[in-house]
Amino acid sequence: MKIPIALLFSILILPMVTMADGSAMVYWVNPEGYKDVIASDGPQEEFVARVLRELEDTLARLAESLPDGQKLEMTVTDLDLAGDVKLSGIRTRNQNVRVVKDSYPARMTFHYRLLDASGKVLKEGDEKLQSRSLSASLRTGGDEPLGMEKRMLRNWFKQTIYRPTKK
Numbered sequence: 327m328k329i330p331i332a333l334l335f336s337i338l339i340l341p342m343v344t345m346a347d348g349s350a351m352v353y354w355v356n357p358e359g360y361k362d363v364i365a366s367d368g369p370q371e372e373f374v375a376r377v378l379r380e381l382e383d384t385l386a387r388l389a390e391s392l393p394d395g396q397k398l399e400m401t402v403t404d405l406d407l408a409g410d411v412k413l414s415g416i417r418t419r420n421q422n423v424r425v426v427k428d429s430y431p432a433r434m435t436f437h438y439r440l441l442d443a444s445g446k447v448l449k450e451g452d453e454k455l456q457s458r459s460l461s462a463s464l465r466t467g468g469d470e471p472l473g474m475e476k477r478m479l480r481n482w483f484k485q486t487i488y489r490p491t492k493k
Contacts, residue, residue: 348392348488350385353401354378361406361433377407377472384476388483391490395443398487400436408432408457408474432457432474440487455482 357363357374365373389398409430433456440449457478470476 347394348389348396348398350382350389350398350400352378352382352385353399355401355403357405360404363405363407377405380472381405381475381479384472384479385483388480388487392440392488396448396488397441399439399441401438402434402436404433404435405475406433407472432478434475434478438487449487451486453482453486455479 357378363374363377364370385398385400389396392398433454435452435454437452438450439447442448455478457474458481
């Protein structure tokens with residue numbers, strides 16, 4: 327699968343997300359090689375760009391809760407979306423369809439660093455996340471695009487990066 331050079335440049339080279347309070351920078355390594363970021367309809371390049379942008383936006387919103395000057399850096403090495411794309415056929419009116427069920431969880435592999443305002447590393451690690459069951463996702467608004475992936479990232483962020491104290 328070929329990805330246009332401009333898209334590849336923006337994905338690999340440019341920091342994708344920066345916010346005023348805390349910030350997040352996401353680097354996508356070799357996204358065309360990810361296990362399962364496959365368009366069920368429409369051009370593959372547009373689908374990949376849309377998926378990465380959605381996940382970056384989620385991380386940017388999470389990073390806004392970080393104390394001023396803190397920065398989350400993530401280098402994503404693999405992404406496997408929830409579900410599995412089934413090839414087109416008569417039952418699907420000749421369109422590919424993503425089937426989402428518990429046997430096809432979302433997964434994400436990445437390295438992260440949480441830095442303070444001076445660049446000192448506060449936390450660092452490698453993660454291999456896997457989403458929870460579909461039934462739990464459906465109880466919490468399962469119709470959101472990339473809902474399982476976003477919930478997986480939100481849970482990881484709250485458990486690992488930052489849990490604000492209640493006043």
